[in-house]
Amino acid sequence: MRIAVCGGPYGNPYALQAFVDDARTRGAERLYCLGDLGGFGAEVDALWPILTDHGVECIAGNYDRALARGDTDCGCGYRDPKDNEYAQLVYDHTLATTGRDFAAWMGTLPTEHRETLDGTDVHMVHGSTLALNDFWWESLPEDQHRQRTEASGADVVLCTHSGMPWQRRIGDALVVNVGVVGKPANDGRREVWYAILDLGAGQARAELVPLAYDWRAQARSMREAGLPGIFAETIETGWWTTCLEILPPAERSRGRFHLYRSTLPNGFQPTDDGWGPTSSAPQDRADERPVIPLFGSPYFPTRLWLYTNFHCNLACDYCAVASSPRAVPRSLPTDTFHALVDEAVAAGFTELYLTGGEPFLHPDILELLDHAAAQVPTVVMTNAMLLRGRRAEGLTHLAGRKLTLQTSLDGATAATHDLHRGAGSWQRTMEGIRHLIDLGLPPRVALTETPENTAEIPAVAELLNGLGLPADRFAVRPLLRRGFSDHGEEISEDTSIPELTVTADGLHWHPAGADLDTSPDLHLAAAGTPLERGKQLVTERFFAARLTDGSLPRPVHCAV
Numbered sequence: 001m002r003i004a005v006c007g008g009p010y011g012n013p014y015a016l017q018a019f020v021d022d023a024r025t026r027g028a029e030r031l032y033c034l035g036d037l038g039g040f041g042a043e044v045d046a047l048w049p050i051l052t053d054h055g056v057e058c059i060a061g062n063y064d065r066a067l068a069r070g071d072t073d074c075g076c077g078y079r080d081p082k083d084n085e086y087a088q089l090v091y092d093h094t095l096a097t098t099g100r101d102f103a104a105w106m107g108t109l110p111t112e113h114r115e116t117l118d119g120t121d122v123h124m125v126h127g128s129t130l131a132l133n134d135f136w137w138e139s140l141p142e143d144q145h146r147q148r149t150e151a152s153g154a155d156v157v158l159c160t161h162s163g164m165p166w167q168r169r170i171g172d173a174l175v176v177n178v179g180v181v182g183k184p185a186n187d188g189r190r191e192v193w194y195a196i197l198d199l200g201a202g203q204a205r206a207e208l209v210p211l212a213y214d215w216r217a218q219a220r221s222m223r224e225a226g227l228p229g230i231f232a233e234t235i236e237t238g239w240w241t242t243c244l245e246i247l248p249p250a251e252r253s254r255g256r257f258h259l260y261r262s263t264l265p266n267g268f269q270p271t272d273d274g275w276g277p278t279s280s281a282p283q284d285r286a287d288e289r290p291v292i293p294l295f296g297s298p299y300f301p302t303r304l305w306l307y308t309n310f311h312c313n314l315a316c317d318y319c320a321v322a323s324s325p326r327a328v329p330r331s332l333p334t335d336t337f338h339a340l341v342d343e344a345v346a347a348g349f350t351e352l353y354l355t356g357g358e359p360f361l362h363p364d365i366l367e368l369l370d371h372a373a374a375q376v377p378t379v380v381m382t383n384a385m386l387l388r389g390r391r392a393e394g395l396t397h398l399a400g401r402k403l404t405l406q407t408s409l410d411g412a413t414a415a416t417h418d419l420h421r422g423a424g425s426w427q428r429t430m431e432g433i434r435h436l437i438d439l440g441l442p443p444r445v446a447l448t449e450t451p452e453n454t455a456e457i458p459a460v461a462e463l464l465n466g467l468g469l470p471a472d473r474f475a476v477r478p479l480l481r482r483g484f485s486d487h488g489e490e491i492s493e494d495t496s497i498p499e500l501t502v503t504a505d506g507l508h509w510h511p512a513g514a515d516l517d518t519s520p521d522l523h524l525a526a527a528g529t530p531l532e533r534g535k536q537l538v539t540e541r542f543f544a545a546r547l548t549d550g551s552l553p554r555p556v557h558c559a560v
Helices: 013-025 047-053 062-069 081-097 100-106 142-150 215-224 229-237 249-253 334-346 365-373 389-397 414-421 425-438 454-466 531-549
Strands: 002-006 030-033 112-117 120-125 156-159 166-170 173-177 192-200 203-211 303-307 351-355 378-381 403-408 444-449 474-478 501-503 506-508 523-525
Touching: 002 013, 013 030, 013 047, 013 192, 013 203, 013 215, 047 100, 062 081, 062 100, 120 192, 120 203, 142 166, 142 173, 156 192, 166 203, 173 203, 215 229, 249 531, 303 334, 334 365, 334 531, 351 365, 365 378, 365 389, 403 425, 414 425, 444 454, 454 474, 506 531, 523 531
Parallel strands: 002 030, 120 156, 156 173, 303 351, 303 501, 351 378, 378 403, 403 444, 444 474
Antiparallel strands: 002 192, 112 120, 166 173, 192 203, 501 506, 506 523
16 A cells, blocks of 8 residues: 655645645555644645645644644744744744634644554654654654654654654664655755655555645745745745754754854854954855854854874974874875865865974975965965975965965073974074065964963064064964873863864864874764765754753864
8 A cells, every 4th residue: 555644734735736746646545644734834724625625634733733722822842932933923924814714624633643554553643652742853862763663652653843854764663754845854955855655564665755846836925925035935945044943963964054143142253362353254144044054154164174294393292183203194195185175165165274293294285285375265384494495485486375374483482482392493483484574475473372481472472573573463372182282271072163174084173183093082074074074064063062051162263
């Protein structure tokens, strides 16, 4: 036996009629709807004749119960005030425009249906087997999946409500979230989803079906009814623009938008910490959408870090990534680097930061810089000690590129600087800074603050100013407890904003945690993982950390 099951028509008669037509074409003998007839679109009354004329068997969702009773809200189960604000807008419209005869009919519907179909025990619910408005997400922990299936005991459990289709075997049961036909599944497709099930001899097989329909007519009807344009935009683009906070991290990371503008404090700007503005892509504010992507906000800058290599001519005792002359080089091959730069530009990154180790130990560093700086503003981090001969000549040829050099100076005197960076390093660094200025490439300079150099910070600024480097080319960064360092600030995905970083070992959360051996907790994915996937993984981890206590992380800058 073949059946077709849809969820949430949401006042979208165009999609509901397409469901009926498509399911019949595919040979479905019986059609079912798992509730929520209203809730997003403008034409709820138009659903009734489609349901009755085509014998669609219905159960009630929370929306249907609320409309039948004339409740003051939809009972959708949202917890966030902004989610509820948008849900209330639609519910008020739906309650005012739905005929009372249709609403009364909704009140006669059962809230679940259980039947043996061709020897298969099938249990149909709206939210889950636990509650009418329970969100049965695919990403729930295994024990929560089992709790819901065991509460039923059926061979097949069918649900909806969350708006995102999925299927999987949980124990002996086949569970299918059939999705909804009222709006897209936050997947960038205008199609909506329903399920076809083949049942027989106690066996069941399900197929999730993308359904094309007249989305233009649906969007037009919503706009003509006076619903906010952001609701119609979801129909037109396939991306959710409302009700985001209910989404778990995994599901939220797959969408285009992730945060309400009102969620982040200070207009999405982190507290001024002396480092200047955080790199981010300009947000599309043409229509003042209430939602934004995480990527491109100050909480996920469009700055990509590339570790060209890990070996270094110095062995700083607080190096966050454990670089030294004896470190395994783990150099990025030149062709891999070129491909990463091209991919970064396509993925929307607006700045590249090249670091190490000492990047100028990479044999092809000049070629790498040429390729990167030709496409996007590029900063290369160097201790400035190796910029002589061929390297210096090559840098002068790159003077017209979008290239900045940054070095480190940890004291106004050799005694202070050399304490952590090695004997003679202050003198060689100062020579390197002067040489870059002479070449017409004045560097930016950062100081890693330690107990020994805090008092010298004003003197370092004065020293650099005397060389012609203005104050905006000098910054102080914190000592971090990573790599070689046993002291300093803690940095983790719970406490710092992400800055996606690429090494020969793969993708990492932050450049200060890019050494796989000493910072395995900040490793995101293996080498070869696409940057778009990296952005998704970062977004998922960001919300997993944020939703633990509702807090937002802070920036931990490694560069000026």
